Structures are given as C-alpha cells and as structure tokens.
Amino acid sequence: MNPIEILKKYVSYPSVSTDPAFKEGMVGSRNYVMELLKEIGFDVKLVDTPLHPIVLGQRGGEKDWPHIVIYGHYDVQPADPYELWDNPPFEAEVKDGRIYARGSADNKGPQVVHICALAKLLKRRPDLPLRITYLIEGEEEIGSPSFLGFLDEYKQLLSEADMVLVSDTGIPTPDQIVITTGLRGLVDLEVELTGPNKDLHSGIHGGAVLNPIKAIADLCSSLHTEDGKVNLPGFYDGIEGVQDWEREELKKFPLTEEGYKEFLGVKGLYGDKDFTPLEALKIRPTLEFNGIGGGYQGEGVKTVIPSKAFVKITCRLVAGQDPAQIVKLLKDTLLKRVPKEVTIKFKGEGSGHPYGVVPPGRSNTPADQSPVLAKAFLSAEKHIEKIFGKAPLYIREGGSVPIIADLKTVTGLDSLLIGLFLPEDNLHAPNESFHLGVMEKAIEAFEGIIEDIADK
C-alpha cells in the first residue's frame, strides 16, 4: 500500500457534507475507504443514518482480546473560496514534502496513516490478538447530527470495547506530537434580522427606518466585552479549573507569540486579557462570527437599505459548559437585546459537548481508568519518543470533535487522541495540506502502538 497514492485518490472525492450538491463526492469517498478496509481484512458495512451513512468495519476475535475502536470521518469542509487555492482543491498536488488538497489533513491523511499502519502490522502478524471496530462517519464537519442515533443503535457493541483511537487533532511542529487531553465543544446559531419587507431606496427612506445591518452590527458588537470576554451573562459559569501539570505541559509548547503572529500575518494577537493567547485558544471558551451578510455585496454602489441581514455564530465550549444551556443563553440574550423595530429568526443550533481525559499517572487520573487505555497511553509515549525523537505533550486542543464526548457519554469509552496535523496544514482554509514526513513516521509509530495494545 502506497500511502501517498491512496491519499491522492481519497481526496479526489469532493465529500463536502454541508452542501447537498456534493452528494456524489460523499458516495465516492465512503466507497473508497470501504474498499481500503476490506483490502486489509475488515468486514465492512454501511450503516444508514438520516443524512450521510457511517462506514462500520470489524475485525473480530477472542472475547479476551483487547478491543479498540478507531474513528475517522470521510467528509470535508467546503473548499471555497476556490480562487485562493494554488491547485484545484480536489486534485491533489504533491510538492515540497506536502500533499495539497481539501481533506488531506482533515481527516483523510490521518485515516490513511491508521490504515497503512494496520496493513503493515496485519501483514506481519495476521493473527494479532486485537479486536478492532472501525467507525468512519460522514457528518463530522457539520457537527455529526446522526452520530448519537448511531451510538444508541450500536451501544452494546461499542460498550464492550476498551478505548477509542483517533487522529483528528493538531501538533505544533513536525517533531512534536501532541496527545490531546481535551476538546472544546461547539454550538452554532445563525441569526437573521428582518427590517422593512423589501430593500428600500436609502435616499427616499433613509433616516426613518432601522437598517438591519446596523441592528446586526449592534447585536454582534454587544457579544464581547471590551477586555475580550464573551458578553453573555453566565457564559463562564461552571467551567472547571486547570491542573498544574496542564499548565506545565502548555509551557513546553513550541510556539512563541512572535512566531504565532507571523504565522497568522497579524500585527497583534487579541483575546481575553486574563489569559495568555495559548491558554485562551486551548482551554477557554469562545464566541466567533463565522460569516456575515446583508444588502448589496457586488461591484460598485447600490444605495439600498436592505430588508435583511444575517450572521453565523459558533461558540467553542470547555469542560463544565453545557451546549444546550449555552444556546439558550445566546438566544435569550439576543432576544433581550434585539431592537423592537426588526424581527429576529434563529437557525442551526447544532451542538457538541466538550471532552476531557487524563493520562495515566497524573494527579487527577481517575482510579477506574481502563487498563487498555492506560497501556495505550504509555505505548504511544514510547513509540512516539522513539520515532519522532521527542516525548509527546499532553495538551488540550481548541478544536472540536464532538463525537468524542458523545462516545464517552453513551458508551463510557475514553479516547487516545494522537494529533497529526500542523498549523501550516491550513485546515478549513484554502491550500489545505498534509506533511508527508509526519505521515511516514506516524505510520511507523502507529504500527508499534497498535501492536503493543494487542500484546497484553
């Protein structure tokens, strides 16, 4: 199995889950990964859901063998704006030690790492005493709306497993792997304001009507305080504290403020003034505007007062925050603040819980931690240190993989989250890529980690 060729093929299927126009790409993408799993010996089937089906692969075995769940997602983010890509986003280009394509890092590249590691391992040890359940879903980029239903259906099977193995998180440099100990939760809400029942001439009517763009600007502006905090009363209630060992790990993170500013191309970082930028983006919740629109956006001038304006909001949540509670808080606050001259409408409300896990041997490791999970942590540390030259860091991540919390809630399973993508990989942005050096080493490391888990 040639990982680069496999990944090139995998990313050629434009599997944008949020947009019904990409249905064919979704089908192609899941069919391809099903083939790959069959090739390395899995029993594979497609589990229907209300939206995009889930790929379920199984490698059975003796009852007393360890049983791991490997998770990935075959869907990708939209690729627009297309004009900012150097190559067509669904025609991979390999250059300068990277492979460029939408989905190359999030999450198709890491899946290829797992599959190629397993291919090598199972070729060498066809009788490996390890049960594996493979879950590759198609709705991760839209908040996995069908996954909870699937978990309920397969609760029995999954609850018998020992742990989940996932690579859908980040690392700071190609030689510094991070084992992710927390994920932020996510809620989304689209807010639409309607003022006049049609677009109005801004000369004839300007001065007597509340412009929905002004109203939405005022609302957006009200959602943060001047010192960079989210301005929803109660937003920070119930957030759990940070352990000393976590702060120590964070200090080892190889990123300076200057280097980060340069990477982002900004003149200054900006956020909650009570936290360092790294703390703010790893362990604190946020409220961000992902899109805004209203009125005339074409070339030149059109002197209208628009009828409507909208904004797309997402919040990242941390342990202690409840998504449903936060959505309610956001809606209630907006309803309270919206001026009476416009009407407000909400859309969306997808949500995912935050997640946290503690590596073995830390002050707050739970006493009932699964022995297979504990062993997996230790063998991951060993193989990563050997192959990448540095021990992994144990750090929380700013991103969200909401199903990790769902797996914990429904099946009791914790996850070993081994990060593989870099800041330069441009996830969710134009020119996404995956680092071929990381891919190669990671295949070797995962071969060792999975073998260790099998060998009691």
Added chain:
Amino acid sequence: MNPIEILKKYVSYPSVSTDPAFKEGMVGSRNYVMELLKEIGFDVKLVDTPLHPIVLGQRGGEKDWPHIVIYGHYDVQPADPYELWDNPPFEAEVKDGRIYARGSADNKGPQVVHICALAKLLKRRPDLPLRITYLIEGEEEIGSPSFLGFLDEYKQLLSEADMVLVSDTGIPTPDQIVITTGLRGLVDLEVELTGPNKDLHSGIHGGAVLNPIKAIADLCSSLHTEDGKVNLPGFYDGIEGVQDWEREELKKFPLTEEGYKEFLGVKGLYGDKDFTPLEALKIRPTLEFNGIGGGYQGEGVKTVIPSKAFVKITCRLVAGQDPAQIVKLLKDTLLKRVPKEVTIKFKGEGSGHPYGVVPPGRSNTPADQSPVLAKAFLSAEKHIEKIFGKAPLYIREGGSVPIIADLKTVTGLDSLLIGLFLPEDNLHAPNESFHLGVMEKAIEAFEGIIEDIADK
C-alpha cells in the same frame, strides 16, 4: 407615440451602469432614447466621457426664445436579487395599472413622459418659440462621475439657458404631485478590514485572534449614537435651518406614521429622536450601511475566522454639508476607531453635493431668481392643480440627484423638479414599477407647462 409601448421597449435594455457586464444594455438604452429624440425633431449626438457617454439633444431657435434644459438618465440600478421579482426585471409586465420593470420609474418612465408631452406639443405647434437642450446621462446611479467634466466642456452652451426641468423625484400619492425644493447630497465609502492573512479554523485559532467580522461590527456600531444620530464628531456642523413655510408644506404631506409603517412592513419607525420621521428623511442627513459581507455565507456551518470583512457605507447630506469634508471626517474617524490588530482599506468615495431651490413668492426666494424659472414654477402649479386636482406641494426630498447641485454650481442654473414616482414604485428594489395613471396625466400636464414656458 404610445407611451406604454415606448417605455416597454426602453426598459428592455438592461442599462446597469455600475456593472461592466451590462455594457450592451447601456449601448442599447442610449441608442433607443437617441432615436426617440430624433423622431420628435431634435439634433442628437453622443458626447464621450471617461465611462458612459451622455446623450445631448438640441432644439435651436431665436436668441430671445426661452431656453430650457431637460435632464434624465438612461442608466438603472442593479436588479438583484432577481429571485424576488415577479417578472424578469428587464421584460416589462403591465398589470393593475402599472408597468413593472427595472428603470420603469427611475428614470425611464419620467423621460417617456417628457418626450411624449413634447411630441404632442411640437406636433400641435411645430414653431413653438422654445429652445431645448436635452441631457440624458448614463452614470446617475453611480454618482455621475463624468458629469462635472461634461459640464465644464459645455459650460458656455448651458450657461445661456434659463433653467433645468427634471422629473427624478417622488410623490406621496397618485394625485399629489410634489415640486422638490431640495435634494440630499451623497457620499459613499467601502471599508474593508483584514485580520489574519487567511481564513482560520475557529477551533484551532479561536480565542487569540481579532475576528474581522467582530471588528467591522464594532466599527459600524460606533457610527450612530443611541438616540439615532450619526456619531461622527462635526457631522451636523453648518447645516442650514428649516423655513417655516417648509414645515407647513411638510405637514400637508399625505402620509401618516401608521400608514408609513404599514407600507414598509416594520413594527416601528426609527431615527433621530429630535425630528419626526418625515422631517428626518426629507431634511436631515443620514449614514446608512448598504451592504456587509465576510466569512462563510453559504448553506450550513463553516467554522472559520475569516481573513476579511467589508461594509458599504453611504451618507445622505443636506445643505450646508460638504461631501469632501464628510468623507474625510468618516475616514479619519474610522482610522481613529479601528483596532490595531486589523488593517483597514477604503474604496469608493463618489460624492454629490446637496441642493436647494425656493419657489417664487416665499420669504426666502432670492431676488435674482430667473424669470423663466419663476414662470415655470407658476405654470407648473396651475397645470398640475388643473389635471391632478390638487396643487403641488413644495417639499425637500431625501434622495439625491447630485448633478442638480453641479448644474447650479457650474452653470448657475436652478431646476424645476417635478416628482412623478410613488413610494409603491419600489425604486432600487425588486418589482420596481411606474403608475400608468400618473404617466398619462403627467404627459398632459407637461404639455401645458412647457407650452407656457415658451409663451412669454
């Protein structure tokens, strides 16, 4: 000449001046109106400008004949959003006593009124002792950037005229004609903010970066005070007071707040708390947001922190305000308020001066008012009262026809602005239409008005 057929044909040319894609429509539109003018006996030529040429028609005569300038514009506003139209915007539909099409009211319908009135008048009196210079420009909807250059070139010819006749303003009801005594000026500015050098994953980077959508919302929100005034220090400096006779005329305006709210479909009117809504939109300056955009605007969710966000701003100005001064004030204020973490860029800056004229016999009528203009005012009052059943009101208008002020500044000419379009005509909005009853009566009225101006 059948006015409805002529107007149907005229609006079939999609003459959107702001968008280079509509070049063919611009050419078709001006060629058609040139044909019409030739048909009723004008010498017609096309005067080149840096952008869209101006149609110049001339009817000569004796030196001692009165000489009027008739102004119109063959360009129209963009028609989008197309999906909100009941018929294709450039295929006119006649129904319920109206003709629906982009440009039907602004300004092609009123031009057809003038041309058909002249056609009838000149057929009846081929030797009418009146010199007429026809100006039909193609850049009114984008602020007439070429018109000042044209005025400079034709200053001599135009300065010899006595007055300008224009119908590019509004009336409240089909039987209540308004003679417009003031027009608001206009400036435009597009503001673009850039934060990070690319769209960022809102999970991986959210919390440490200033989101340009938040920054633009804050800026927009800062541009009005809580009591509905424009929040630019010095914005209202130098504005001239309002005469008692103007307030009296305004009180006769047949529009209740309830009726206006119903027309707009809003739950409440909104504006400067020190003025009635009607005063606010006729005699006070504004700052409006005409469009806003940034980040992901498609279906579903895309969890980005966008690199850029923009807003399109226009201000309507009243007598006493200088457009260049206001643009400078707006830019300076934005530069002062923009946070250092983003960069700001300006685009646009078209501008037009506000204008005012006083009907004969008012307390503030200037002593040197042109006798032809004074006569035109009086004959307009007479014919309008006879044909529409009500004397016209003398009221300022919220909209802008910036070249009216330019004509005054460069050539000294004042304008008789006889309004013809209704609020229901949906100018600059989907389903623009022109009222056929108004059109028919106005043709009759203009025939009489122009004849009176000719007969000393």
